[in-house]
Amino acid sequence: MLALLPKQLIRISALDDNYIWLLHNPSSQSLAVIDPGDPEPVLAWLDAHNRTPTEIINTHHHGDHINGNAALMARFNIPLTAPASESARISNITHAVKAGDRISIADYTAEVIATPGHTSGHVAFYLPDCLGTHGIAFVGDTLFALGCGRVFEGSMQEMWESLKTLRALPDDTLIACGHEYTANNARYVKHLGWNPPALAARLAEIDALTQKGEATLPVRLGDEKATNPFLNADDADLASALNCTGTPIEVFTQLRQGKDQF
Numbered sequence: 433m434l435a436l437l438p439k440q441l442i443r444i445s446a447l448d449d450n451y452i453w454l455l456h457n458p459s460s461q462s463l464a465v466i467d468p469g470d471p472e473p474v475l476a477w478l479d480a481h482n483r484t485p486t487e488i489i490n491t492h493h494h495g496d497h498i499n500g501n502a503a504l505m506a507r508f509n510i511p512l513t514a515p516a517s518e519s520a521r522i523s524n525i526t527h528a529v530k531a532g533d534r535i536s537i538a539d540y541t542a543e544v545i546a547t548p549g550h551t552s553g554h555v556a557f558y559l560p561d562c563l564g565t566h567g568i569a570f571v572g573d574t575l576f577a578l579g580c581g582r583v584f585e586g587s588m589q590e591m592w593e594s595l596k597t598l599r600a601l602p603d604d605t606l607i608a609c610g611h612e613y614t615a616n617n618a619r620y621v622k623h624l625g626w627n628p629p630a631l632a633a634r635l636a637e638i639d640a641l642t643q644k645g646e647a648t649l650p651v652r653l654g655d656e657k658a659t660n661p662f663l664n665a666d667d668a669d670l671a672s673a674l675n676c677t678g679t680p681i682e683v684f685t686q687l688r689q690g691k692d693q694f
């Protein structure tokens with residue numbers, strides 16, 4: 433099932449196709465803002481709900497994920513957690529974190545996972561038990577519904593390794609990504625000629641949501657494992673559909689370059 437939005441998670445549309453995520457802890461009333469690329473829609477939501485954020489979290493240095501930091505920090509005097517590996521490119525970090533760190537986000541335990549590829553210092557944040565029966569991962573621009581981020585700074589191998597790391601998380605993990613790219617990704621997947629068992633039903637669900645103009649995120653990781661080609665570069669059927677006899681990295685490279693030109 434798509435578009436599961438638990439009450440702790442608030443999805444705010446921003447810019448052209450970004451999502452800014454808010455994570456609320458009902459016990460402590462903490463409220464984290466993840467990747468605020470624009471302060472305006474966040475401030476509008478906070479004002480409308482009479483809420484105050486308690487922290488900002490960044491996954492990587494791109495402007496459409498960090499350009500709201502300064503305004504929110506100035507108004508609310510709140511800390512900023514961001515990867516140390518991007519500290520030269522993100523201003524005013526108060527909590528620089530690195531892969532393997534266990535930190536707190538909205539008073540939930542979070543693990544920092546290195547996910548280089550889209551940018552060299554990109555990280556994801558995995559909160560194993562903040563939703564009760566399952567966790568959530570804020571993955572920035574590493575993994576998208578039926579897609580993955582463009583490889584701007586890292587190598588194809590790094591991106592594939594980052595996606596495999598995310599793939600190792602439990603199936604019920606909710607994936608909160610930085611962009612609504614799903615309809616476009618679905619068109620690309622249809623054109624590949626790869627037909628895993630769960631794909632047709634998933635594409636039908638996505639088409640139905642897209643036609644209604646509804647958000648397709650967050651997604652359940654298990655659905656991505658079953659249908660996202662970028663998480664399946666080591667699947668023999670996908671390699672065969674692509675007519676690629678090489679290694680998973682070569683399959684991944686062909687997939688990613690094909691999408692770049694799609």
Ligand SMILES: [Zn+2]
Nearest residue numbers: 492494550573
């Ligand atoms: Zn980005």
